[in-house]
Amino acid sequence: MAKTLTEAALTTRNARAGLPQGVHWRGLSPDVHLGYRKQKRGGRWLVRWYQGDQKYKQETLGTADDGKLEADGVACLTFEHAKAAAARHVSAKRADDLAAIDGPAPTVRLAIDAYLVAQETREVARDGEKASRGDARLRLTRHVLSSPLAGKMLHSLKESDLSKWRDGLSSELAATTVRRIINDLKAALNAAATKDRARLPAEIPLIIKNGLAASQAETPTARDKSALPDSDIRRAIMAAATVDEREGWDGDLLRLVVVLSATGARFSQVKRLAVGDVQQNRLMVPTSHKGRGVKKASHSAVRVGADVMTALRPVVAGRRPGEPLLERWRHKQDKGHEKAVWVRDSRGPWVTASELSRPWAEIVKLAELPAGTVPYALRHSSIVRQLRNGLPVRLVAALHDTSARMIETHYSSAIIDALDELSAGAVVPLMPPESDDDKVVPLRVG
Incomplete structure (x- = not known):
């Protein structure tokens, strides 16, 4: 059974000065005690707390403000400093013990x-x-x-x-x-x-x-400033065709850029398109995996032009509906040559957006687009194009698998432009027309 604690006078320098050498304790709570170790010159503050089974754990807090030392609240402590430090120390140690109950404490x-x-x-x-x-x-x-x-x-x-x-x-x-x-x-x-x-x-x-x-x-980013005019989009597609042919992509690069431009979808959505998602005059674009706990349809129907359908025809004909629509060649190193030679190995779907980085840089340069233009600009351009053509914000959001709030936050100027054109059509003359008599100017006589 634990012994009854004998309370010592520790609150002031004078009280501690009258204590004999050794360790003296004062209770802060039934399980936590503040201690003072009296030495020949000055003393140190201690803390101990109950661990159970009649056992305590004890550690040193710092030096007491005895003698000529002035308390700084960090290394040299008054009684009040020591009380607060003891409470913090025990709280932290108990949190450590709790965190390590079922294994290593999580970091x-x-x-x-x-x-x-x-x-x-x-x-x-x-x-x-x-x-x-x-x-x-x-x-x-x-x-x-x-x-x-x-x-x-x-x-x-x-x-x-x-x-x-x-x-x-x-x-x-x-x-x-x-x-x-x-x-x-x-x-x-x-x-x-x-x-x-x-x-x-x-x-x-x-x-x-x-x-x-x-x-x-x-400040919300004004993404409509990153949108490209249709003429730049067409030049980018033409540049993609040139890079595709020059570097032997067999149309894979061109088709990816065309689909990104036509749908405004994210790369993560486009790469999951299947052959069966190509329907008459539209693509069934898989919705993104963004949005925790949000229930939404598996695909969004996006209308595309006949030119886009023509570009996709070579990778649709004769293929099964479940196969990936957009693929590219994978290469491997041919070890039969002295120098590193990479040859085609197999075809497979696009995996990460970084695969587009190098050819996209060539496209930007060849199409003379603004430096720093990224493939995501194709998505911005699609959203802005639809807004300026008067499509409702909710419809534009649905077609691009996002929220109306996001559209309103980041594409506000495009919305204002579209609304201004619509409101201009509602302007009618309000002043009564002038009569012919009002237009007669009398001649000055003599």
Whole structure:
């Protein structure tokens, strides 16, 4: 049975000065005690807390403000400083113990690893063994796992840890890239917070939310400024045809660019098109996997022109409905030559958007498009084209597998232009017409 605690006078320097050498204790709670070790010169603050089975754990907090030392609240502590430090220390240690009950305490790194494994498992189940590992692994590895944040324990994570990491991101990163990195990290941390909620503080979801929030209100990106006029789109398609023929793509590159331009769909959607999705005058574009818990149709019907159907005819004729519509050649190195020679191996669907990067750079250069134009500009162009042709915002959103709110936020100027043209048709003369008598000007006499 534990002995009754003998309370010592520790509150002031004078009280501690009258104590004999040795360790003296004062209770802060039934299970936590603040201690003072009296030495020949000065003393040190201690804390101990009950572990169960008549056992305590004890650690040193810092130096007491005895003698000439002035308290700084960090290394040299007053009695009040020591009380607060003891409470924080015990709270942190108990959180450590709770987090480690069922194995290693979860860290940011472990949360990210688990998130990526789960994400890639879903992709393989959905797209088969040839599924890409996605860009999330690359982003999180480069910008999070390589930072000190990765080693932080989730149970001791602070908002300042997350905001400091966010502020440390390179200023050269595009706003959209930063947003994707943060969304990936937030998803990983929230998944871990849900899985390990019994071992983590109740406020961890709020810490994640506030710590990764923008430091100031962000101005929505005006994506309609990235849209290209139809003449530029046509030049890009002509350039794609030239690059396709010059580099031996057998029409694969041209067809990809044509479909991206005609549908305004994301690459991740277009690559999943099947032969059976080509119908008379329209493509049944698979909807994206974006939107957790959102129920939506599996495909969106997008009307296309006869020229697009003609371009797709070579890869539709004689093929089964379930086969991938857009494919490309895969190459392998021919080891029978002294120098590295790459030869065609087999055909397969496009996998990642990065496969388009090199030929797209040639297309931009050949078509004399603005430097820095990305393939996503084809999507912006499709949305802006439909808005300026007077299609309702909700219809444009549905055709591009997004929300009306997103369209209104990022393509506002195109909407204003379209509405201005519509409203111009409603303008009618309101003043009464002038009569012929009003137009007679009397002549000056004499």
